[in-house]
Amino acid sequence: QSALTQEASVSGTVGQKVTLSCTGNSNNIGTYAVGWYQQISHGAPKTVMFGNSLPSGIPDRFSGSKSGTTASLTISGLQPEDEADYYCSTWDNSLSAVVFGGGTKLTVL
Amino acid sequence: QLQLQESGPGLVKPSETLSLTCTVSGGSISSSSYYWGWIRQPPGKGLEWIGSIYYTGSTYYNPSLTSRVTVSLHTSKNQFSLKLSSVTAADTAVYYCSRGGLDLVATIWGQGALVAVSS
Numbered sequence: 001q002s003a004l005t006q007e008a009s010v011s012g013t014v015g016q017k018v019t020l021s022c023t024g025n026s027n028n029i030g031t032y033a034v035g036w037y038q039q040i041s042h043g044a045p046k047t048v049m050f051g052n053s054l055p056s057g058i059p060d061r062f063s064g065s066k067s068g069t070t071a072s073l074t075i076s077g078l079q080p081e082d083e084a085d086y087y088c089s090t091w092d093n094s095l096s097a098v099v100f101g102g103g104t105k106l107t108v109l
Numbered sequence: 110q111l112q113l114q115e116s117g118p119g120l121v122k123p124s125e126t127l128s129l130t131c132t133v134s135g136g137s138i139s140s141s142s143y144y145w146g147w148i149r150q151p152p153g154k155g156l157e158w159i160g161s162i163y164y165t166g167s168t169y170y171n172p173s174l175t176s177r178v179t180v181s182l183h184t185s186k187n188q189f190s191l192k193l194s195s196v197t198a199a200d201t202a203v204y205y206c207s208r209g210g211l212d213l214v215a216t217i218w219g220q221g222a223l224v225a226v227s228s
Binding site for chain 1 (some may be wrong): 158171218
């Protein structure tokens with residue numbers, strides 16, 4: 001049972017806008033910045049968003065937001081190479097631990 | 110550009126200690142701005158944080174693993190390491206080293222090292 005809840009799967013067509021969500025509580029997402037990671041074909045995860053900051057080299061079609069205890073990763077103009085597993089993560093001050101979501105499998109149709 | 114590289118045995122026997130090293134290049138592990146951590150991913154499963162260490166040697170560990178985990182710094186070599194004792198098959202996973210900010214959340218990842226626990 002993950003501390004953060006993500007959709008198991010999301011799909012979209014090329015060019016579409018998709019939003020992935022990550023839901024926690026006041027001890028984690030409600031207080032701390034959220035990291036988003038892309039994992040393609042079981043390779044090493046790559047950070048695609050941290051808080052509202054886009055790491056160097058990540059296309060600006062990726063954006064992040066947060067409302068209360070839910071964080072979102074939006075991909076505008078979906079591309080075939082965006083097909084991957086996406087994980088969210090943050091600090092939890094009640095667990096004194098870094099927590100992850102269970103991951104969302106994004107399929108590009 | 111900062112790079113992290115894991116190294117260590119790919120096979121460990123049950124009840125023994127898993128040991129991995131992360132070599133950091135392109136930056137110093139003595140920086141006061143970052144935590145250095147370990148994260149693992151069992152085959153077909155999600156990501157699990159193991160623990161993190163600050164340049165002062167201060168550590169945080171996953172409460173479910175804390176009795177078996179030790180993360181250490183080796184500043185002269187610009188490396189940090191992971192030791193996980195009394196391993197079982199459930200510890201079989203790809204182990205990633207990472208750099209995170211002061212909230213410990215990873216922002217840079219190594220390529221990962223697969224460690225199998227088997228006799």
